[in-house]
Amino acid sequence: MTDATDVRNRTKELLAAHPPAGTDRTDFLKARFDAGLAWVHYPEGLGGLDAPRTLQTAVDAELTAAGAPDNDPRRIGIGLGMAAPTILKYGSEEVKQRFLRPLWVGEEVWCQLFSEPGAGSDLAALGTRAVRDGDDWVINGQKVWTSSAHVARWAILIARTDPDLPKHRGITYFICDMTDPGVEVRPLRQITGEAEFNEVFLTNVRIPDAHRLGEVGEGWKVAQTTLMNERVSIGGSRLPREGGMIGPIAQTWRERPELRNHDLHQRLLTLWVEAEVARLAGERLRQQLAAGQPGPEGSGMKLAFARLNQEISGLEVELLGEEGLLYDDWTMSRPDFVDFTGRDAGYRYLRSKGNSIEGGTSEVLLNIVAERVLGLPSEPRNDKDVAWKDLAR
Numbered sequence: 001m002t003d004a005t006d007v008r009n010r011t012k013e014l015l016a017a018h019p020p021a022g023t024d025r026t027d028f029l030k031a032r033f034d035a036g037l038a039w040v041h042y043p044e045g046l047g048g049l050d051a052p053r054t055l056q057t058a059v060d061a062e063l064t065a066a067g068a069p070d071n072d073p074r075r076i077g078i079g080l081g082m083a084a085p086t087i088l089k090y091g092s093e094e095v096k097q098r099f100l101r102p103l104w105v106g107e108e109v110w111c112q113l114f115s116e117p118g119a120g121s122d123l124a125a126l127g128t129r130a131v132r133d134g135d136d137w138v139i140n141g142q143k144v145w146t147s148s149a150h151v152a153r154w155a156i157l158i159a160r161t162d163p164d165l166p167k168h169r170g171i172t173y174f175i176c177d178m179t180d181p182g183v184e185v186r187p188l189r190q191i192t193g194e195a196e197f198n199e200v201f202l203t204n205v206r207i208p209d210a211h212r213l214g215e216v217g218e219g220w221k222v223a224q225t226t227l228m229n230e231r232v233s234i235g236g237s238r239l240p241r242e243g244g245m246i247g248p249i250a251q252t253w254r255e256r257p258e259l260r261n262h263d264l265h266q267r268l269l270t271l272w273v274e275a276e277v278a279r280l281a282g283e284r285l286r287q288q289l290a291a292g293q294p295g296p297e298g299s300g301m302k303l304a305f306a307r308l309n310q311e312i313s314g315l316e317v318e319l320l321g322e323e324g325l326l327y328d329d330w331t332m333s334r335p336d337f338v339d340f341t342g343r344d345a346g347y348r349y350l351r352s353k354g355n356s357i358e359g360g361t362s363e364v365l366l367n368i369v370a371e372r373v374l375g376l377p378s379e380p381r382n383d384k385d386v387a388w389k390d391l392a393r
Helices: 005-018 025-034 054-067 077-090 093-105 219-235 245-257 261-291 295-323 347-354 361-373
Strands: 110-113 131-135 136-143 155-160 171-177 182-190 199-210
Touching: 005 025, 005 054, 025 077, 077 093, 077 110, 077 155, 077 171, 077 219, 077 361, 110 199, 131 155, 136 155, 136 171, 171 199, 171 219, 219 295, 245 261, 245 295, 245 347, 261 295, 295 347, 295 361
Parallel strands: 110 155
Antiparallel strands: 131 136, 136 199, 155 171, 182 199
C-alpha cells in the first residue's frame, strides 16, 4: 500500500523532472496529474495512486514548499468539487479518461445545470425535458442561478426523461457541451453589481448517450452524489485559523483600536469561537471522507458556513461605521469566481446573502439534518407517488 514516504518520493521525482521555476504552468500540472499526485485517492491513471486521501496533505505541503503552481481551485471549484466525484463514480472508463485530466488541470471549466425557475428548493420538480433520438438525447428547457456558465466548457445537467413517473424518478443525468448549438447563456446581475450567476436556455441541444452518467431514470440518485459533494466543498473547505470571513474583521479589530467597544468585542469573540469550531468540524469531516463517500453531515457544515458568513459580515459593516456603508465598485462585471476576502466589507456583506440560498437553501438543509442526521420523522408529502405530469404547477 502507498504510504507517506512513497508519495513524498514521487513528489520529489516530479519536482526534479519538472522544476516549477523552469516549467510551463500547464505542463507542470499535467505532469503532476500523470504522476498520480493530483488527488492521490483517485485510481491510478486518473490522477491518483489508489492511496488514502489523508496523504494528499503530504503532497500539497511538498509542492507548496517548492513553489509549485496550483490549479487555481477557486476558478474550477465546480469541476473539482462536484463534477469530478460524480464522473468517477458513475462515468464510463472513456468518460473518465476524457474529462478528469483537463478538468483537474483547469483547461476546461465546468458549471452545474440543476436549478430551474420552477425548481429551486424543490429540485426534483424540474421540467427540463430530455427525449431520446437514436444515439442522442434532445434537451429543451431553462436553468437558472448557474455559476460560471459564461466561462464553462462543460456542464453537469439533470433533465426529465419520463414525465409519467413521480418527480424523484424519471430524471436522468448528463454531461452537456456548453459550446453546442442551442445553448444560450444570459447574465443575472446580482445585488453586488456583478453577474457571476447566469440563466441558461437549452433549445434542441443534442447530447450523446455516451455522455449520460448513471442509468436512464436514475438521475436523482446520481445527483445526490453531486449535491453531497457540493455541500462539503462549500462548507467544509480547508482553512487555516482565521481563514475565511473571520480573517478580515479580526485584522481590522487589531489594527483599528478606535473602532472598538465592549459590545462589539463580545460579539466578535463569540463569532471567532464559532468560526474556529466550524473550521475544526470541517477537518473532522474531511477525515471521515477519507473512509468513504460524503454523508449528510456536509449539509450541517454548509448551514454553519452560511449563517457565520452572514453574521460576521454584518458585524464587520457595523464595526466600520460610516466606512462600512461604502462600496468599492458597482461596475457590471462577470467574474470567474467569488472573491470574498479580496474585496471590501460592503461586498462581503452583500454577497454573503446568497450563501443561504446557493448549494441548497438553509431551509432544505435543515430538513436534511433533521431527517438524515438526527433521525426525526420526515415531513408528510402528498406528491411522492404522483406522476410528475399530474403535479400542480
